[in-house]
């Protein structure tokens with residue numbers, strides 16, 4: 699039996715994202731629909747969100763317009779589909795600080811947030827640079843950084859330093875330094891609780907946008923192809939991709955990528971009344987299914 703229920707929850711989508719923004723070098727690859735998701739873990743007495751989406755208000759609203767984000771619904775509507783409220787979320791692990799992963803800070807009033815120390819520090823540092831470097835802030839809402847620092851002051855934004863096992867029982871974080879961002883992290887869920895787990899999932903954040911990044915569009919003879927946006931090293935990104943696949947025993951279906959549209963065909967799923975995919979990756983002991 700699984701320790702945690704795992705739901706991947708779509709909360710918005712971009713109908714016409716350039717393929718080149720998702721997969722490195724696909725310059726004439728046209729556009730594709732791009733889902734935006736976060737992932738909820740429920741079990742072991744915890745309700746844990748992996749990334750927290752965006753807030754379609756003030757600064758966040760500008761990003762919604764800039765990236766043509768459609769069909770955004772607030773966490774109250776999205777979480778209701780799995781019988782949960784934003785107030786019940788007690789912990790949020792942030793993979794990195796981009797607007798569509800950390801922009802929802804204000805919407806979880808009881809949560810403590812966890813991020814790699816260097817990730818937050820690096821963005822504050824980049825904000826002090828000359829205006830000519832503003833490309834570095836392409837996907838960063840500086841308003842989120844100010845709010846994140848305020849949360850740190852209140853003790854609700856906690857810095858993690860490097861790889862940490864059992865941040866919560868069976869949930870490990872792994873630092874991917876100098877990759878998609880300065881200090882992204884991915885999250886390993888050992889859903890049987892065992893150290894040598896036979897039931898592992900990895901939530902990638904943006905270290906892997908889509909499974910194309912794992913197989914290069916050629917599953918028969920796969921090669922790693924980095925995501926379309928990285929402020930760090932492409933080589934480090936590929937090394938991280940390799941580590942992620944090793945962690946799941948090369949089973950790509952266990953790589954939970956927040957921008958992968960096919961997750962819904964790999965696990966039980968349904969379309970919600972708001973037109974979002976709800977993917978039930980695992981169901982914890984004694985917990986109710988929300989896809990049937």
Ligand SMILES: [Zn+2]
Nearest residue numbers: 794796837904
């Ligand atoms: Zn990102």
